[in-house]
Amino acid sequence: MDLALGASRAIDRFLWSVAKIGAWCAVLLVAVVTYDVFTRYLGVPKVFGLTSTMLQESEYWLHSFLIVLVVGYAYTRQSHVRIDLIRENLSERAKYIIEIAGILLALIPYAMLGVWLSWPYVVRSYTSGEISKSQTGLTDLWILKSGLIILFVLIGLAGISQLIKSIAGLAGRLPGDLKPTTIGGEH
Template sequence: MTDSFSKPTNSVARSMLKTADIFEAIILKVSAVCCWSSALLIAVIILNVTMRYGFNNGLILFEEIQWHLYAIGIMFGLSYAEITNSQVRVDVVASMLKPKTVLKWEIFGAVFFIFPTIFVILFNSFDYVANSYMLGESSSSPLGMPFRWAIKAAIPASFILLAMAVLARMFRNIITITQKET
């Protein structure tokens, strides 16, 4: 069976492959930036622990920064995991199926489960972020972080990237299924 990385002969398949390549390149660039949130998270945790237990002076600001950095890593890491095929899945079942059947199930799952979920989250998250911005929402703690809308904006941004990743994967699966075996 051929894979989607060989040159497709169909013009539709070529455009699908080009779109998948563009989406994956964008996701890899965003992921390269967001991966530093983990290093920053470790530094902030060490600093917070040192401040709290070494100097008896923990700051709410550091705790909130930890939550935000963790959210960035997880939310944007979803799309990276999808395009690198490093997400958690049930390989026990997939190992008993034919490769093309696995690809068909992935397409089915994307169309009937993942995309509707992404749509619902995106549909609701834009108002969520806009309301937070219009209200000037900030932390309820006196020394907490302002601009709560900024971290809430990670929700639609990360789910747009996830939609791109799932679409890229689906395009590659469709190309693989429809190509003739050589």
């Protein structure tokens, strides 16, 4: 069990590293929006051949990757919706069983299906050289669309990490510092 918990901690560290990159997307998003507004409303010319359309499209790219890169970490930190009204009255054992069942029956199959369905979508975009519908928009839309695959892989990894911790909790082998991030409890 210690080896599995070590793997879970490694996954969590990886998800945290990826989430930090996602957080930088938020900083870049603020900078791009500020630059876009500044140049558009004050009449300042844009540099490097950028257009307003490129800037606006880069804003939703950054927003998309912000979400994609932090979602796995958010799941490992209990930042998802739960039905606490019912769940709070359950025993720890029941919470671990529900967590394990949810991960095995819903989260992991959902993540696998998401990767499987997204792959052809991204490949088609790449092989066709898909670009923005706007003549002055961004190219290489496959990069944006690949965010779907990344999202489902990160959610799947988070699910595996949570599954390991939940099984350890059910077996009574989960360290106390991991309990709040496994079945919740700290608000």
